[in-house]
Amino acid sequence: MKIGTVLNLEIREAKTGEIHEYHCKIVEKNRKYFMIDYPIHSKTKRTAHLKKGTFISVTFIGNDQAIYQFTSKIVDKVKMNIPALAITIPENEDIKRIQRREYVRxxxxxxxxxxxxxxxxxxxxxxxxxxxxxxxxxxxxxxxxxxxxxxxxxxxxxxxxxxxxxxxxxxxxxxxxxxxxxxxxxxxxxxxxxxxxxxxxxxxxxxxxxxxxxxxxxx
The missing domain is CATH 2.40.10.220 (predicted glycosyltransferase like domains)
Structure with missing residues (x-):
């Protein structure tokens, strides 16, 4: 995944079980973490202020146009030229392809x-x-x-x-x-x-x- 990749996030509320969906971009990365801009709620369009330790399900479109999924966690807020969050980078074996390369119609x-x-x-x-x-x-x-x-x-x-x-x-x-x-x-x-x-x-x-x-x- 490169800088600029769009990530779609799903977060389940512990009390109600309701799933909220957000989108964001990778703005920087290192060996351990992706830095993402603050996620935007897909329905309300509001910026989410997610807590450290929040587990997230992440999906993204790979270079082969297939859709991939992995689980990550918000580990910290990051001081950059824009507000950002650090999330853990998964191991390659923990990234799952959830759509075949053939294009879904x-x-x-x-x-x-x-x-x-x-x-x-x-x-x-x-x-x-x-x-x-x-x-x-x-x-x-x-x-x-x-x-x-x-x-x-x-x-x-x-x-x-x-x-x-x-x-x-x-x-x-x-x-x-x-x-x-x-x-x-x-x-x-x-x-x-x-x-x-x-x-x-x-x-x-x-x-x-x-x-x-x-x-x-x-x-």
Missing amino acids: IETSVDIAVHSADKLFAPFTTVTSDISGGGMAIVVPKNIQLEINSKADVWLPLPMQNSEYHYVYGQTEIVLIREVNNRVNLVSLKFDSIGQADRQKIVRFCFEKQREARQKERI
Whole structure:
């Protein structure tokens, strides 16, 4: 894990058993500890002032785009140019992969702009039906004529849990066109070329959506 890696934290309240979720970043590290900025609560957006000795469950997205988990503990407050906390670095064998490298696909509606790389169709905007780090399916009106194996450039604004939008660009290939009804088709796109940072944004977005779904199941 390098400086700047986003960490998602889960902390269980001892009295109620309720789980609170936060996000933060690694701002510095040494051989024993990660220094993290003060975590932000995923729902309230408030800064958390966590006590020394608090145990935390940490998840993060690795360089291979898989999601990893480990348990750590807050050991101290750290004086830096920003307020920070020191947490223990786990041994390699204590870091568990909780998602296979294959990209998880989630059903969600996200705005998307689509441009033909070969100028075979006019640019248009629509919404996704599902999305993953490997590609997506989009809803396309039947009056827009697309061809399998043709190339399309896509732009997506991803609404993250912290209320920020992360913008993603990718080059895709049309791999499947399915008829939904008399008005629209469902068109599957796979990424031919996408930056690692942009793909990681999509993987994180899918991870957050999965977590939201788990939270709703608990209610």
